[in-house]
Amino acid sequence: MRLAVIVLLLLGLSFVVLQVAGAREDKTDTDRGSSGSGWTPPMKSGEVDEEAAEDWEPPALMAGVLRVFGGFVPAVAVEQPEVIVRAGEEAVRSVPPDTDSRMRAARARLVAGSVATISFPVPEKGRRTLCLCLPGQPMTRDATTACPAGWRDENIPFCQRGSDVTMIPVSELGAQFVYAAPRGATVRME
Known part of the structure; x- marks a missing residue:
């Protein structure tokens, strides 16, 4: 019973945190051409910018929930946890299917290099492509062309704290990750 109450409290708290963070970040200058946070579509003069909104995607609620509850999600077991990507090349790693686990999470951390991308299938x-960068490193648009626009807006000119790690939901069907890095990088799957 206590465990159920604790889980419900954590769920409620994560919902409140996500709502407050979204509301706080949405209070940006509406003439910037982007909401900055990704929580609302790009705005221009108080109206939705139809042209810019074509590429806009709302943030995945799962990403926020995984940050809060990531420790409770079973990790993906990989044979080679360290992925070394040579400059201009791609590295491919597969996560095998697992019928015993409906949802797992691949935790990826950039341990060397300035920026790396991970693309994976989304049903x-x-x-979908996610980007990782080392906090404090200078970022340019040229080095991050494969990254989503919202990620670039947040991490240019300098990579922000927390951008060196991400969690990727993996279903029981498994997944195939494609890693790339314009200047080479090392990514650790945990």
């Missing part, structure tokens, strides 16, 4: 949406 019914094709592939």
Whole structure:
């Protein structure tokens, strides 16, 4: 019973934190052409900028929930946890299917290099690309062209704290990750 109460409290707290963070970040200058946070579509003069909104995607609630509850999600077991990506090349790693676990999480951390991308399949949406960078490192648009626009807005000119790690949900069907780095990088899957 106590465990159920604790879980419900954590769920409620995570919901409140996500709502407050979204509301706080949405109070940006509406003439910037972007909400900055990704929580609302790009705005221009108080109206939704239809042209800029074509590429806009709302933030995945799962990403925020995984940050809060990531320790409770079973990790993906990988044979080679360290992925070394040579400059201009790609490295591919697969996560095998696991019928015993409906949802797992691949935790990725950039341990060397300035920026790396990880692309993976998303059911019914094709592939999605996430980017990692080392906090404090200078970032340029040229080095981050494969990264989502919201990520670039947040991490240019300098990579922000927490941008060196991400969690990727993996279903029981498994996944295939494609790693790339314009200048080479090392990513550790945990």
